[in-house]
Amino acid sequence: MKFFVILLALLALAYLILRPLLKTNKTHNGIEEMQECACCGVYVSVNESFLSNGKYFCSKECLQKGAR
Incomplete structure (x- = not known):
């Protein structure tokens, strides 16, 4: 019986310590730079956009339309 109480206490302690660490990994802390599309005006992430001239x-x- 004493073994189960100690085991339960250790599991509860591990849960309390690890829970905040797991939550911080799920949040998105990075801020992405956004640029306006030269053709239609929609804002798009620089990482996902097409750069030309x-x-x-x-x-x-939009790249093909804007290149004309």
Whole structure:
């Protein structure tokens, strides 16, 4: 019986210590730079945009329209 009480206390302690650490991994702390599409005006992440001649585009379609 004493073994189960100690085991339960250790598990509860481990849960209390690990719980905040697991929550911080789920949050998105990075801030992404956004740029306006030169063709349609939609804001898009720099990582997901298409860059041509110093201008950002949200899609290949806008890139083709803006290149004209």
